[in-house]
Amino acid sequence: MGMPITIEITDNAKEADLNKVFDYFRRVDVQFSPYKPNSELSKVNDGLPREKWSPEFVEVFELCEQTKMQTSGYFNIEHNGKLDPSGLVKGWAIQKAAEQLLGAGFTNFYIEAGGDIQAHGVYMPDTAWQIGIRNPFNIEEIVKVISIRGKGIATSGTYIRGQHIYDPHHGFSDIRHVKSLTVIGPNVYEADRYATAAFAMGESGIAFIEGLPGFEGYQIDDNKIATFTSGFEDYVATAD
Amino acid sequence: MKKFIVAVAIFGVFVVYSLGIRHQNPVIGKPTSLATNNPPAAATTSSGAGSGTGNTGATSTSSSSSTTGKYKDGTYTGSVADAFYGNVQVSVTISGGKITDVKFLQYPNTHQTSVIINQQAMPYLQQEAIQAQSSNVQVISGATFTSQAFQQSLQAALAQA
Numbered sequence: 001m002g003m004p005i006t007i008e009i010t011d012n013a014k015e016a017d018l019n020k021v022f023d024y025f026r027r028v029d030v031q032f033s034p035y036k037p038n039s040e041l042s043k044v045n046d047g048l049p050r051e052k053w054s055p056e057f058v059e060v061f062e063l064c065e066q067t068k069m070q071t072s073g074y075f076n077i078e079h080n081g082k083l084d085p086s087g088l089v090k091g092w093a094i095q096k097a098a099e100q101l102l103g104a105g106f107t108n109f110y111i112e113a114g115g116d117i118q119a120h121g122v123y124m125p126d127t128a129w130q131i132g133i134r135n136p137f138n139i140e141e142i143v144k145v146i147s148i149r150g151k152g153i154a155t156s157g158t159y160i161r162g163q164h165i166y167d168p169h170h171g172f173s174d175i176r177h178v179k180s181l182t183v184i185g186p187n188v189y190e191a192d193r194y195a196t197a198a199f200a201m202g203e204s205g206i207a208f209i210e211g212l213p214g215f216e217g218y219q220i221d222d223n224k225i226a227t228f229t230s231g232f233e234d235y236v237a238t239a240d
Numbered sequence: 241m242k243k244f245i246v247a248v249a250i251f252g253v254f255v256v257y258s259l260g261i262r263h264q265n266p267v268i269g270k271p272t273s274l275a276t277n278n279p280p281a282a283a284t285t286s287s288g289a290g291s292g293t294g295n296t297g298a299t300s301t302s303s304s305s306s307t308t309g310k311y312k313d314g315t316y317t318g319s320v321a322d323a324f325y326g327n328v329q330v331s332v333t334i335s336g337g338k339i340t341d342v343k344f345l346q347y348p349n350t351h352q353t354s355v356i357i358n359q360q361a362m363p364y365l366q367q368e369a370i371q372a373q374s375s376n377v378q379v380i381s382g383a384t385f386t387s388q389a390f391q392q393s394l395q396a397a398l399a400q401a
Contacts (some may be wrong), residue, residue: 110379115380115382119379130376132375132379132381134383136382138372141373144373145376145377153381155383226368228366229364229365230364
């Protein structure tokens with residue numbers, strides 16, 4: 001996946017437990033990296049027929065098709081005739097990895113990959129997991145602290161100035177003023193795919209999240225103004 | 241002219257059908273066969289010809305019917321229409337000059353959900369100026385340098401498309 005991955009387990013865990021999860025992510029990278037010429041994704045884009053796809057690839061592809069339909073095409077993995085499911089694979093893989101840890105008996109942990117997070121249980125007996133939302137204008141700063149338990153968070157965004165965002169419906173537009181959109185969802189797979197789709201909607205993305213039951217969002221625009229959904233503040237950690 | 245009317249009728253049936261679809265969570269749908277309630281016996285009364293047994297419907301030949309019906313009996317296949325999420329193609333069966341059956345030969349295999357950018361949601365959204373917080377956190381959510389580079393590369397590629 002070409003990105004750093006962080007796992008923190010509060011319960012007693014051995015290095016071997018963590019390594020199992022890292023190994024899983026390495027396998028996901030071998031399959032889905034758009035940068036590796038020998039990844040399964042690259043082979044599919046070079047014409048590998050569907051009969052030869054791995055079950056995981058088929059699963060991801062079908063989930064992408066479903067997400068495309070549920071978002072009226074705003075989630076679209078096809079770019080320039082090639083497929084790139086990165087906007088779903090990240091959350092999907094974290095979700096699977098979290099399920100592995102839960103299956104292994106761990107209850108208090110988070111997994112973070114590329115800014116997407118799934119958190120379970122608590123950080124300490126009296127302290128929930130605290131997650132910071134990065135300031136897109138100053139990546140060393142945090143502009144919001146939220147607290148989640150048994151939920152997922154994904155942030156779509158770009159810190160590149162003046163970048164045109166490709167909207168599958170309207171082509172290129174430089175009217176998009178959204179710098180980042182953070183979505184809280186029932187799990188990180190859901191949060192990631194909807195954050196990806198909603199980001200492509202530009203300023204309307206946050207309204208889309210508002211309309212989705214069980215999801216909250218925090219959208220930061222060019223003017224350093226944040227627009228957030230009506231239930232978002234339930235997750236904001238209160239200052240001590 | 242008759243083909244045009246048949247085409248409009250097929251379209252009309254499709255429009256009525258598609259309006260009936262609820263735009264909610266996608267459901268795997270299967271092609272359905274729509275049949276109108278015209279009983280085949282109607283063909284007998286409208287034809288005015290032949291013996292008492294009359295026609296039983298779909299297999300009637302043109303010579304014994306259609307003198308009073310609008311359409312020529314038979315089964316017609318419509319063109320493939322692009323419904324955005326897939327193709328739609330119908331075939332319609334005319335008996336006794338009336339539509340007695342419509343079948344979907346091609347059908348988008350899932351119902352699509354319309355994204356409602358709900359303008360009514362707007363009043364519920366709140367706004368604030370972003371402010372730096374003390375960073376007492378275990379982990380941070382945000383776009384990373386790697387995904388930035390990916391985006392940059394992707395957009396540059398798309399610019400050539």
